[in-house]
Amino acid sequence: MSSAAALAAGESPVAPAGGSASRRRRRGAIWEPSALLFVGPSVLLAVAFLILPMLGSFYYSTRKVSPLSGTSTPRGLDNYTTMLSDPTFLRALLNTALFTVITVPLSMGLGLALAVLMNSVLPWRKVWRTVVYLPLVISGVSVGLIGTFLYNEVIGVVNKLLLALGANGGIPWQSNGFWAFTSVVLVTIWIRVGFSMIIYLAALQAVPGDLYEAASLEGANGWQQFRHITFPLVGPATFFLIIMNVIYSFQVFDTIFVLTNGGPGNSTEVLGTWAYKVAFGPTRDQGYGAAIGVVIFVLTLIFTIVQWRANRNRDVVA
Amino acid sequence: MAVTTSQARAIGRPTERSTTARGPMSRRSRSRVAVVVRVVVSVVVSVIMAFPLWVMVVTAVSGQSVFSSQLDLWPGSFTLSNFARVFQAWPVTAWFSNSVTVTALTTIISVVVSVMAGYGFAKLRFPLKTPLFLLLLSTMMIPTQAILVPQFRLVNAMGLVGTFWAVIIPGAAATFGIFLARQFMLAIPNELIEAAKIDGAGPVRIFWSIVLPLSKPLLAVLTLLSLMYQWNDFLWPLIVLRDPSLYTLPIGLQFLQGQYQTDYGALMAMTLITVGPLVVLFLVFQRWFVQGFATSGIR
C-alpha cells in the first residue's frame, strides 16, 4: 500500500476491517507492552515539543505578552479581531493563498513532466536527474541569499543577463510588487520542483512497463498513454505531493525572509513572515504573533482534512 | 486502488487515432528524434536549474568586482581571497563544527526514534494506536513560527537555552520520519514476524534481527532527510543559540549578510561553505535517496 493512499485512508491499516467479529477480536487482543518502548519516545517528543507548545500558542493567542518579563495578561479574542482590521495581515493572507495556488500546481506539473522525461529512454539520465533535484538540499537562507544576488535590480545577474540578451532595460525585481512576487515564485519553483520530480519518478518506476506496451499495441499515442495510464497511476503520489507542497507553500518563511523580507511595501508579505515580524520585530507583540500562528495552523489543518476526505471518497467511489 | 477503473478504461478503449499503421522504419527514426528532443529539453532544464549554483560558485572564487557592468559568468581570475576574508574575520570553523555536531546528533536520535515508532505503529498492537498516530500526523501541519514562543519557554524551563541540546532534542521530534517509517514497515510481510514469534523471539529481537536488516533503504532516506533538515534549520537555532560561538552555518550566513550587505564575493563564499557539504553528501548518496523513496512506498 502506498503511503499516500494510507494517508488518505487514515486509519485503515491500523483499524479493524469492520464487522463485529474483528471488533471483538480487537477488544480481546493482547496489547504488547513493548509498544511502550517503541512508540513511547516518539510520542513523548512530539507531545513535549510540538503539541504542548501548540496548545501554548492557543493560550498566548488570547493574551497580551510583555516582551521582556514574559508575563502576560488576558486579552480575550482581541488578537483575532485585530486581524480583521490589520491591512498587512489581510494582504499577507491573500499573498499566501496566491503563492500557494501558483507554486503548488506549477512545481507539481513541472515535476511530473520532468519525471516522465527522466523515466523515458534518455542518455545520461542520472546527470539530468541530479541537477534537477540538487537545489532541494540548499537551505532557505542560502536560496534567499542567492536570490538577492540574482534579482538585485541594479547589480543583479538576471538583469545583466537580460541586458546582454538585448533587453531594453532591467526588470524592477525589487521595487515593483508584481515582479518581486514573481521572483519569489521563481525561486520557490527552483527549489521545490525536484521534490515533486523524485516522488513522481518513484511512482512511475512502479508502473508496470507492459501497461504501456499494451497501450502502444492498441495504438495509443504518447499523450493518450500519459492521460490514461500515467496520470491515474500517479494519483496517490499527487495526493501526497499536494499535501506536502501546500504545507510548504502555506508556511513558507526562510526564503522570503531573506529574499524580499516581505517588500516592496507588503507585496510579498506572507503569513509566515508576518507572524514572525509581529512577534519578534520591533513591536514584539507575541500574543498577536501567536494568534497569526494559530490561524496558519488551523488553515493548514482544514485544508489537509478536506483533501483527505475528498481523496477517501474518491477511493470509495473507485 | 483508485486508479484501476480508469486505467482499465484507458487500456480497453480503442483510440481513433491509432488506425494509421506505422512501419518499423518510421517508428525507429521517430524514436531517435524523440531521444534527441528529450536530450535537448534535459540540457535546457539543467542549465536553468544549475545556473544559480553556477553563479554562486563563480562569484565565490572570482577576484573581480561583481559590480562591473558586464556579465561575468566565468571566473575571470581564480582566487580564494573571498574565503580568506570570511575565515579571518569570523569563527567560520567553529560554526562549521557546530553544524556538524548538531546535525549529527539530531539525526542519530531522530532516526532511531522514527524507526522504532514506525515499527510500533505498523506491527504492534496497543490501545489508542490510531488516535495517537493521527495526533502525530497532525503535528506535521504545525508551523515553526507558531510555536516559537511556548517552545522557547519550555526549553528555557528545562535549562537548555544556550546549549546545543536546545536544538537537538526538539529537533528529534520529527513526525515526517515516523510517518515514512511506518509506511515502509507496513510493507514488511507479517508472516516473517509471525514465524519469528513462533520461534520464540520477543518484539525487541524481532525488531533488531528481522525488521532492521530489511530497513536499510529506509534508514538511508531518513538519515538523508534529517541531515538536510537539520543542516539547514535556521529559525529555531537562531532563537536558542544566542552565543555567536555556538552559531550554526545558516545563522552565520544570515549574520554575514548583515555584515557584508552586498559584498557578494564574501557572501557567496560563505554560501558555498554552507551548501557545499550537503551537496557533496547528496551526490555521493543520491542513489539511496531516490531508491529509498521508491521503496518506502511514497508513490
Next chain:
Amino acid sequence: MSLNRRQVLAGGLGLGAAVGLGACSGLTSKAGSTAPSSGASGGSGPVELTFVNWSGDAEKAAFDAVIAKFQQANPGITIKTDTVPYASVQTNLDTRFQAGNPPDLFRVSYIDMGQYTSQDVLLDLSDSLDANAFEPGLFQAVVANGKPYGAPHQIDTTAILYRKDAFEAAGITDVPTTLEEAWTWEQFSEAADKLAKVTKKGQSAFIYDWQSAGAYRWLSWLFEAGGALLTPDLKSAAIDSDAGRKALDFTKGFFDKGWVAKNTSVKSTTYPDSAFISGTVAMAFAGSFLVPAVDVGVKKKFEYGAMPQPRDVAASTDLGGNAVVAPKDGKNTEAAAKFLQFLVSEESMRTYCQATNELPTLKSLTSAQLDFDIRPDLMAPFVLQAKTLTPEQVSQVTVPQFADLNLALQNELEKAFLGGRSSADTATALAAAVQKALQ
C-alpha cells in the same frame, strides 16, 4: 540493494569525529552568562560580564581595545562580548530577558531606549554618570523620569558622501563645507538633476539612508522643513502639517524624478555604503560610522568628499547612535556600572570614536578636535551636523513607543515612495498611524 560495509563504516567514523569535535563546547557546558555568580554585586572574586552588541569591523576592534584596557585596570573583572547580527539583536535580548538571564551589559540604539525604560528593567546610573559632563541634548536620550538609564556612548549623524568625478562631470563646483553654506533644497534639486543627467544605466544621483530601521532618518527632512513628528507634550501627532506635506512632497520626488534607485526605498535592503562602494550612486547620505567600511571598500577606485545635508527652514540631521546599558536585575551590577563609567570616560570615548569615525557625547570632546583614524578630512561636516539636534527633537525620537512610530513611518513612506500615494493622503495616514501607536 544494500549498504556496503565500507560506506557504513565511513559514515560511522564521520559521525564519531563530529561528536568528538563538538563535545568541547555547547554540549557539556552552558555558554552565556551562566557563569557562577560570584558574590553578587560588591563581591571581590573574579567576575565575568557578558556584553551583547552588534558591531562593524572597526567597532568590534574598538570595543575589544576598550575592554582590554578596562580588564587591565580591573583585574577581577573579565568581559565576554557576544557580537550578534544587528537584525536579530532584539530577539536575542528578549529571549535572554524572558529566560530570566539577561546579559550584564548590552548595546541599545537611542531610539530603542524607550522600550527598556518603559518596562523598568535597566539599571539606574545616577551614581555612576555625571550628567553635566555630557551634551545636554544628547544626554536626554538616555534619561527617563529624570534618571539616566544608560551610558550615552556615541552618536552618529548623517551627512553626504559625494564622488568628485561625478561632480566634475556634472559641473558642480560649489561644494559647501559649513552649515551656513549648506545647499538649500532648491540647490540640492539642481545638483541632483545635473547628476541624474550624467549617470549611466544602473546608476543614480544619490541614495538616502532610510532603509529598514533607518526609516526615522526621514525625519531629518521634516525637521529641516520646520515640522515636528509629535506635539511638544509628546502625546499626539503633529505631522499632518504644511511642513509635513512639504517634506513628503520633496522626498517622494526623489523617486518620481528618478534621482534615487527604486530599490533603495524604506523597506529595501540596499544600503548607502554598499551602493556607494559599488559605484552605483554619485552621492550617499550616510552615517559617519560607515566611513571606515566605505574607505576599505572604495580603495582608490574614485575620489570622494563629504558635505553637510541640505537645509530648508533649518539644518538638521538624525539621532543615530547607541548607548550601552545594564539590566537592573543583573548579577554583577556593580561591576557593570564600573565598566559603563569607564566606557564613557574621556579617554575611552576619545579612542573609541577616533577608531570608528563616530562622534562623542562628552562636552569636553565635542568641543575638542578629535584625531580620527580614517579619513579625518571627511569628518568636519558630520561633527557640524551633530550640533543641529535640538533636545525637543531628541525627545520625539526617544519616546517609549518609538519602535512602533518607526514602523509606521516605514509602512506609510513606502506607500508614498513606491505606491504612488499623494503626500496629503500620506500625511493624514501617518498622523493616524502615529496616533494609534501612541495609545
